[in-house]
Amino acid sequence: MCNVWAARYLTPNGRRRVIGSFTHGSMANALPMAIGAQFTDRRRQVVAMSGDGGFSMLMGDFLTLVQYDLPVKVVLFNNSSLGMVELEMLVAGLPSYGTTNKNPDFAAVARACGAHGVRVEKPKHLAGALRDAFRHKGPALVDVVTDPNALSIPPKISADMVTGFALSASKIVLDGGVGRMLQMARSNLRNVPRL
DSSP states (O other), X not given: OHHHHHHHHOOOOSSOOOOOOOSTTOOSOHHHHHHHHHHHOTTSOOEEEEEHHXXXXXXXXXXXXXXXXXXXXXXXXXXXXXHXXXXXXXXXXOOOOSOBOOOOOHHHHHHHHTSEEEEEOSGGGHHXXXXXXXXXXXXXXXXXXXXXTOOOOOSSOOHHHHHXXXXXXHHHHHTTOXXXXXXXXXXXXXXXXXX
């Protein structure tokens, strides 16, 4: 999911490059790729943008940053879910199952490893947390708690996608999940284009 947000809002500018595995279904590659990029040139700032699911899969690699004092900054999108998998299930007409995560405080984990770690739960604290992380000389992690109901709307929506989503929403509502669907609607109203 964070790949979608990064592709939508980050623009390479000749000095900044975006490196990633943009293949469908790839997970847990942000940190290993960042380690490799940082070893290539320790003077350049490397930022790993990772989802909580992918980071959890290879969380041990964070110790490599500390061990070698690599100044990688990890921005962790923490929606406590496998968001893209959940979205794929909804579009296929299935209520999501097994996609929620019980996450630790990843910033506390980073600090326990000997790195800079800060958790952001309110948008107004994000800019300051990022500034502090980038000022820190060594590895740093910014655990950004995001809205698990925020959907990454694709640029083109097919009739099959709408049908599948309507079917899964109906199943969720009929199973007593009216509140969940209302919460999802509220979270995504800001993404509706204004004419």
